[in-house]
Each structure stands twice: as structure tokens, then as C-alpha cells.
Amino acid sequence: MKDIAKKSHTMYLLDKYQLQASKKFGQNFLIDLNTIKKIVETTHINQSTCVIEIGPGIGALSEQLSYHAGHVVCYEIDTRLKDVLNESLGEFENIEIIFQDFLTVDLKKVVEKYKQDYQDVCIVANLPYYITSDILEHIISSGAQLTSIHAMVQKEVAQKLTDTNYKSPLILMIESVGDISLDMLVSKNVFSPAPRVDSAIISIRIHKPYEPLLTPILKTSFTQKRKTIYNNLKGLFNEQTKNILEECHILENKRPEELAIEDYLNLTKYL
Ligand code: SAM
Numbered sequence: 001m002k003d004i005a006k007k008s009h010t011m012y013l014l015d016k017y018q019l020q021a022s023k024k025f026g027q028n029f030l031i032d033l034n035t036i037k038k039i040v041e042t043t044h045i046n047q048s049t050c051v052i053e054i055g056p057g058i059g060a061l062s063e064q065l066s067y068h069a070g071h072v073v074c075y076e077i078d079t080r081l082k083d084v085l086n087e088s089l090g091e092f093e094n095i096e097i098i099f100q101d102f103l104t105v106d107l108k109k110v111v112e113k114y115k116q117d118y119q120d121v122c123i124v125a126n127l128p129y130y131i132t133s134d135i136l137e138h139i140i141s142s143g144a145q146l147t148s149i150h151a152m153v154q155k156e157v158a159q160k161l162t163d164t165n166y167k168s169p170l171i172l173m174i175e176s177v178g179d180i181s182l183d184m185l186v187s188k189n190v191f192s193p194a195p196r197v198d199s200a201i202i203s204i205r206i207h208k209p210y211e212p213l214l215t216p217i218l219k220t221s222f223t224q225k226r227k228t229i230y231n232n233l234k235g236l237f238n239e240q241t242k243n244i245l246e247e248c249h250i251l252e253n254k255r256p257e258e259l260a261i262e263d264y265l266n267l268t269k270y271l
Contacts, residue, residue, distance in 0.1 A: 001067075004088050005033040005060035010192065013058050017084045021193055025078050026128025029057050032190035036064050042183045042201055043124055043150045045069045050118035052110070054102045054125035054135060057081065059088035061126055066092050070118055073110070075102045103134060107142035120147040127151050129195070133170055140173045140204075141215050149204040150183075158182050158200035167257040169218035175261045176214055178206040213268035221256045221264065228253045237270065244270045 003009060010031045013019075021027035030036055039061065045051055047070045056062040056074040058081065065072045072095045076085065079099050089095050111121045123146060127135055132153050139149055153161070160166055161174070162182045174180050186199040220236045221229060230252035234241050245252050248266040250259060 002063060002088070003033055004058060004063050005030055005036045007031050010058065010060065013084055013088060014192075016087075019058070019080070019084065022078060022080075025055075026130045027057060027078070028126075028129075028191040028193060028195050030060050030126060030190060031192045033064075035186060035190045036061055038184060039124075039126075039150075039152070039186075039201055040064045040068055042203065043068075043122065043148070045120075045122065045124070048119040049147075050114040050121045052107075052114075052121065052123045054123065055128055056085060056089070056097065057126070058084050061124070062089055062095055063092070065124060066095050070094065071114065072096070073098065073114070075100055075105060077101045103131070103138050107139060107144040111142075111144035111146060115145055121145070122147045123149045123151070125151050127153055129154055129157075132157060136204075137170055137173065140170075140177055140210055141212065143210045143212065145209075146206050148206060150201060151204075152186060152199050152201055154195075155185060155198040155200045158202045161202060167259075169222050172218055172261050172264060173210070173214065174204055176265065177208050177210050178204055180204045211265060211268055213271045214264060216271065217264055217267050221259070221267075225256060227255075229256055229259060232256060233267075240270075 045068050049069045050071040051065050051069040053062055053065060053072055053074045056076050062072055062074050074097045076099055085097055114121045123139060161171060162180055181203050182200055183203050184201040188194045188198050221232050223232050229250060230241055230245060237244050248263060250263050
């Protein structure tokens with residue numbers, strides 16, 4: 001075991017390759033082995049799982065994932081990390097590293113491929129905070145046959161995503177496919193460089209396929225959160241808006257956050 005996340009090992013790698021964490025790519029490396037082990041425990045992965053990791057960084061989380069999963073596929077955007085990842089993870093036979101922006105990955109196709117050899121495919125990531133929502137939306141709207149998503153996000157974001165009184169397009173997208181939980185709080189002090197705020201691990205368990213028409217319905221419905229659902233949907237359904245809302249038993253003066261996921265799924269039938 002290399003235990004890359006041990007502070008001494010991380011510092012050795014960062015020093016050797018003279019790596020400055022890139023703000024542009026949201027790089028905050030985990031430097032606490034115990035925290036990483038606890039994160040891996042929350043995922044319940046095993047030898048029949050293929051893990052897709054977004055942003056391996058210098059490989060600290062990837063290494064621990066590889067001891068439990070059957071296979072680990074890592075997508076990293078920062079090509080500066082090629083040499084360091086080659087040294088840290090090169091000898092692990094069950095780790096594959098692909099240098100590509102995850103937002104351009106055809107996830108449905110990738111998951112289909114790994115489903116041929118593994119019972120479950122799941123996502124595990126210490127997400128770059130600047131694109132947390134974009135990445136979660138990309139994963140869910142891909143319609144990929146994933147079992148679960150386990151992601152480190154800012155603590156406040158985790159609290160909002162798991163707050164049953166709060167609604168946003170992303171929260172409704174998640175609700176449409178499964179359920180979400182906040183599994184673990186993570187102190188900002190276990191990262192290098194330390195971010196300004198604490199983090200948390202959220203898990204999304206996927207039980208249902210995604211309805212692709214939900215994306216345009218939700219985007220249009222939340223165009224202006226303070227306006228009524230009627231005013232927002234007028235842009236999509238024009239003069240039919242009143243009738244459609246009536247048929248779906250939705251009061252036209254409701255605000256978008258007052259509708260349930262079932263209402264939005266009903267509305268997709270009229271697109
Ligand atoms: N997994 C490492 C860890 O836990 O120490 C690094 C996590 S760091 C918060 C986020 C990682 O995501 C960085 O390695 C960064 O370069 C990478 N990243 C940022 N944007 C990305 C994107 N669009 N696609 C793939 N990787 C990305």
C-alpha cells in the first residue's frame with residue numbers, strides 16, 4: 001500500500017513535480033488518509049463495482065478506491081498531472097486514467113460498456129466546487145444506468161440538496177431518479193490547500209431512469225423563481241399553458257418551488 005494521502009507522501013509528490021494546485025480547476029487535495037478511508041466506507045463498493053472517479057488529482061482517493069472496487073476509471077481535466085499520476089497510480093492494474101473534461105464524457109455509453117463486466121457502476125468524486133451543479137446535472141441527465149453517486153461538495157450545498165423544504169431544478173432532477181442523503185461532514189483542514197468552508201459527502205441512490213423531457217420543463221419553470229408557474233411556462237406552451245396546467249391539476253398562480261416532482265413529470269407529457 002502506498003497510502004498516497006499520507007501527508008508525507010502527498011508533500012513528496014507535490015514537491016517533486018513542483019505542483020501548484022490550480023484554482024481554475026478547483027483543486028483542493030485530500031491529505032488525510034483516515035478521512036479518505038471513511039469516505040470509501042460510505043460508498044459500500046466491492047469487487048463487483050466499477051467506480052468512475054471525477055478528478056483524481058494526485059490519486060489519493062483513487063488508490064483507496066482501487067483496493068475495494070473491481071475497476072476504477074478516472075477522468076482528469078488537468079494534463080499537468082500526467083507525470084504525477086503515472087508515478088502514483090501507474091502500477092495499479094485496476095485503475096484507468098483518461099484525460100478529458102468530464103462534462104464532455106458520453107456517460108451513458110461509458111456506463112453501458114462497464115455494465116457488461118460489473119454488476120454496479122457508481123460515481124465517486126471529490127468534486128471541483130466551481131462546477132458541482134453542472135457535474136451533478138450532467139450525470140443525472142445522461143440517463144446512465146448508475147447504481148449511485150457519492151460526492152464531496154461544500155457543506156452548505158449538501159445541506160441545501162438534502163433540505164426537503166427547498167426546491168431547485170437539480171433537487172427535483174435528483175428526486176425524479178432516487179433519493180439523497182448527507183453521509184459525512186468533512187473539515188476544511190483535511191485539504192491542501194484548505195478551502196474557505198467545510199465540506200460534506202452526499203450519496204444519491206438511483207432507482208428510476210431519468211425522463212429527459214424533465215430538463216426543459218424544469219429549466220423553463222424556474223426561469224424566474226419569483227414568478228408564477230403560469231408565467232414561466234408561457235414561454236414553452238404559449239396559448240395552451242392554461243389548459244395544460246388545468247389538465248395537470250396545477251394552480252396557475254403557484255410558484256415553481258411549490259410544485260411536486262409528480263407535477264413536473266406530468267407536464268413532460270405535453271411536450
Ligand atoms: N480527488 C482528488 C482528491 O480528493 O485529493 C482531487 C480533488 S480536487 C477537489 C478536484 C479534481 O477535479 C482536480 O484534480 C481537478 O483538476 C479535477 N477537475 C476539475 N474540473 C474537472 C473536469 N471538468 N473534468 C474532470 N476533472 C476535473
